[in-house]
Amino acid sequence: MLKTHQKNPVLVALIHAIAQNLTTFDFWRKSYYFRGLILALMHLVQQILFIVLALASIYIFAKKIGEMRRNILLGRDEDLTDSPGQRWKNMILLALGQKKMFKNPTPAILHLFVYAGFIIINVEILEIFLDGIIGKHRLFAPMMGSLYAYLIGFFEILAALVLVSCVIFLVRRNITKVRRLNMKELLGWPREDANIILITEIVLMSLFLIMNSADLALQAKGAQHYPTTATFWITGNFAGAFSGLSESTLIAIERVCWWLHIIGVFFFLNYLPYSKHFHILLAFPNAYYSKLIPQGEVKNMKEIQNEVLYMMEPDKAPAATSEQEHKRFGAKDVTDLSWKNLLDAYSCTECGRCTAACPANITGKKLSPRKIMMDTRDRLEEVGKNINANKEFKDDGKALLHDYITVEELRACTTCQACVEACPVMIDPLSIIMQLRRNLVMEESNAPGEWNLMFGNIENNMAPWKFSPDDRDAWVNT
Amino acid sequence: MPIKSIAEYAANGESPEILFWVGCAGSFDQRAQKITRAFTQILDKVGIKFAILGKEEMCNGDPARRAGNEFLFQMMAYNNIAILNNYNIKKVVTICPHCFNIFRNEYPKLGGNYEVVHHTTFLQQLINEGKIKLKDGGAFKGKRITYHDSCYLGRGNNIYEAPRAVLEAFDNELIEMKRCRTNGLCCGAGGAQMFKEEEPGTTRVNFERAEEALETGATIIASNCPFCMTMLTDGIKNKEKEESVKVLDIAEMVAMSLE
Numbered sequence: 001m002l003k004t005h006q007k008n009p010v011l012v013a014l015i016h017a018i019a020q021n022l023t024t025f026d027f028w029r030k031s032y033y034f035r036g037l038i039l040a041l042m043h044l045v046q047q048i049l050f051i052v053l054a055l056a057s058i059y060i061f062a063k064k065i066g067e068m069r070r071n072i073l074l075g076r077d078e079d080l081t082d083s084p085g086q087r088w089k090n091m092i093l094l095a096l097g098q099k100k101m102f103k104n105p106t107p108a109i110l111h112l113f114v115y116a117g118f119i120i121i122n123v124e125i126l127e128i129f130l131d132g133i134i135g136k137h138r139l140f141a142p143m144m145g146s147l148y149a150y151l152i153g154f155f156e157i158l159a160a161l162v163l164v165s166c167v168i169f170l171v172r173r174n175i176t177k178v179r180r181l182n183m184k185e186l187l188g189w190p191r192e193d194a195n196i197i198l199i200t201e202i203v204l205m206s207l208f209l210i211m212n213s214a215d216l217a218l219q220a221k222g223a224q225h226y227p228t229t230a231t232f233w234i235t236g237n238f239a240g241a242f243s244g245l246s247e248s249t250l251i252a253i254e255r256v257c258w259w260l261h262i263i264g265v266f267f268f269l270n271y272l273p274y275s276k277h278f279h280i281l282l283a284f285p286n287a288y289y290s291k292l293i294p295q296g297e298v299k300n301m302k303e304i305q306n307e308v309l310y311m312m313e314p315d316k317a318p319a320a321t322s323e324q325e326h327k328r329f330g331a332k333d334v335t336d337l338s339w340k341n342l343l344d345a346y347s348c349t350e351c352g353r354c355t356a357a358c359p360a361n362i363t364g365k366k367l368s369p370r371k372i373m374m375d376t377r378d379r380l381e382e383v384g385k386n387i388n389a390n391k392e393f394k395d396d397g398k399a400l401l402h403d404y405i406t407v408e409e410l411r412a413c414t415t416c417q418a419c420v421e422a423c424p425v426m427i428d429p430l431s432i433i434m435q436l437r438r439n440l441v442m443e444e445s446n447a448p449g450e451w452n453l454m455f456g457n458i459e460n461n462m463a464p465w466k467f468s469p470d471d472r473d474a475w476v477n478t
Numbered sequence: 479m480p481i482k483s484i485a486e487y488a489a490n491g492e493s494p495e496i497l498f499w500v501g502c503a504g505s506f507d508q509r510a511q512k513i514t515r516a517f518t519q520i521l522d523k524v525g526i527k528f529a530i531l532g533k534e535e536m537c538n539g540d541p542a543r544r545a546g547n548e549f550l551f552q553m554m555a556y557n558n559i560a561i562l563n564n565y566n567i568k569k570v571v572t573i574c575p576h577c578f579n580i581f582r583n584e585y586p587k588l589g590g591n592y593e594v595v596h597h598t599t600f601l602q603q604l605i606n607e608g609k610i611k612l613k614d615g616g617a618f619k620g621k622r623i624t625y626h627d628s629c630y631l632g633r634g635n636n637i638y639e640a641p642r643a644v645l646e647a648f649d650n651e652l653i654e655m656k657r658c659r660t661n662g663l664c665c666g667a668g669g670a671q672m673f674k675e676e677e678p679g680t681t682r683v684n685f686e687r688a689e690e691a692l693e694t695g696a697t698i699i700a701s702n703c704p705f706c707m708t709m710l711t712d713g714i715k716n717k718e719k720e721e722s723v724k725v726l727d728i729a730e731m732v733a734m735s736l737e
Contacts, residue, residue: 295634297634300587307549308552312556359666364679365678416633417634434544440546441546454673462537472506473530
């Protein structure tokens with residue numbers, strides 16, 4: 001390399017020009033000419049690597065999001081664009097403000113730390129991201145003056161809170177075994193997923209804090225390329241422990257942490273869509289599109305209403321058109337559900353507040369509203385993969401009903417809406433249960449004998465019991 | 479005052495202030511009939527002109543709809559709405575939260591638009607207006623009372639305070655169960671469970687809820703729904719506490735305390 005440069009003054013000038021533009025390292029004034037060149041090249045390589053990595057991770061993420069959007073839109077159409085004012089209010093209160101989380105204060109506060117940490121530390125990720133692209137270090141430091149150290153100090157406090165909260169969450173899941181976090185539907189992958197998320201967050205926060213500690217130690221040594229800032233609130237206490245290390249070791253630590261941290265962030269970004277953790281994004285649209293009608297109201301089936309009208313008053317019924325496709329009554333598979341049900345499924349973070357409140361589950365029945373949501377998502381992902389492989393959905397002989405959710409689970413529901421009420425991100429498991437029940441009864445004629453008797457009584461005696469309609473007002477005279 | 483049907487009002491060219499929708503439980507279930515009678519006794523005492531549909535009343539279709547039989551529900555809704563609209567009904571009062579929910583939330587989409595009031599809200603309004611006067615030192619003075627939120631009045635329609643306000647009018651301390659208001663535990667009857675055996679489990683929902691009610695030490699469990707009434711009464715019997723603990727509908731409690 002040395003030889004080449006000496007022989008080729010054009011190339012030398014070119015590299016100098018690039019290095020001059022892209023780095024803060026001014027090696028013209030340096031006697032260490034070659035060291036400068038190597039450092040400049042290292043910076044260039046780092047920048048290129050960073051940009052490639054950033055673009056790749058954003059591309060893969062965007063592709064997966066597109067796929068998820070396509071999957072959600074496999075659901076039936078449902079117009080949820082009314083009352084935007086109320087919907088924005090719901091989104092701000094429930095998603096941003098986490099209103100429903102505070103029914104249970106301990107996890108709510110810990111969750112708030114992690115959430116606030118996630119949102120606010122992202123401002124720091126922005127700086128790291130820009131540093132990575134343009135090859136600067138602590139780009140915002142000179143712009144912000146003394147405020148910068150306070151800002152980073154604030155991020156560090158949040159990072160420490162995130163770290164502590166995640167450790168407590170790990171304990172709650174794996175040691176004290178909070179009931180709703182240790183149910184059988186979580187065995188296997190869902191459990192691992194939860195632990196991977198928590199451990200990743202702990203690692204990311206640790207890397208961030210170690211990086212800042214090394215940085216402060218480097219600043220104290222007056223290392224080049226590390227702009228001096230005031231001390232940071234948390235890592236200021238640890239920088240002393242790093243001061244015994246040599247400058248090159250510290251640079252290595254700082255760089256490795258910087259890289260691992262940002263690689264971790266890119267990894268996490270692409271892990272999200274495969275994980276229950278995707279709720280951090282979908283909580284917002286899910287709260288926006290949540291049900292505005294009273295919780296007790298069951299969605300009307302216009303197609304059945306028209307059937308009845310056609311029977312009773314044919315002149316009033318809307319004429320059936322030949323191009324009307326026959327829609328299955330109720331839902332057998334995910335594609336029969338509404339797109340909002342599918343958005344619900346992707347928004348579920350498997351916290352189990354619904355299941356913990358479910359009277360059927362509390363009394364040992366198989367029904368778990370959380371499992372209804374997990375099954376819906378699993379089946380939807382399966383359908384999505386099927387479409388990826390075959391260009392369009394190829395019948396796989398499976399369906400959400402029976403293959404994922406059993407009749408016994410559906411039969412246990414009391415429609416009490418405790419699950420709907422409990423969900424912090426406004427997921428409605430009851431809506432899915434109702435649609436599957438409709439399919440069972442109206443498409444499969446699958447109902448327990450006692451229900452068939454009840455149906456018969458209502459039809460013939462106008463009451464769910466076998467009493468004569470003539471006796472309906474008999475109580476008046478007794 | 480004899481109880482008149484809407485047909486009798488119509489025959490005389492009169493119209494009632496309210497239609498009292500009795501519901502299937504209130505009409506046929508022997509225990510629930512007592513709630514029906516207690517409520518009519520209050521209406522009578524206050525002097526409210528009310529009608530019942532009598533033999534023309536039909537199941538509103540709630541258990542069919544929630545079991546998944548939308549077709550049967552739509553049939554019942556169609557017939558009920560036709561009758562109510564034919565009599566030009568404007569205001570309906572009902573003693574059943576399932577009927578209340580159907581009238582309030584589900585019939586409007588099918589062309590049945592009525593002002594509908596659950597009897598606990600109605601009673602609270604009458605007490606507030608001074609139309610119902612309760613005896614001083616009535617039947618419930620000094621008794622421990624707990625209140626069971628029915629799902630379709632509470633979570634379903636956000637009515638938590640009106641029934642409690644009626645109970646507080648008895649000059650009594652209300653002891654809440656651990657799971658109350660939005661966190662209230664179902665009695666186990668909803669979603670057409672009333673009409674079938676429970677799925678296999680470790681216990682019954684009504685046993686679980688009745689135990690929780692007993693834990694408060696209350697001697698009266700106040701309810702607002704004839705189905706909760708059945709479930710809680712069975713739950714109390716299961717614990718062999720039926721001698722010392724009574725399940726009473728709020729209407730019955732008011733009727734027993736009328737001046």
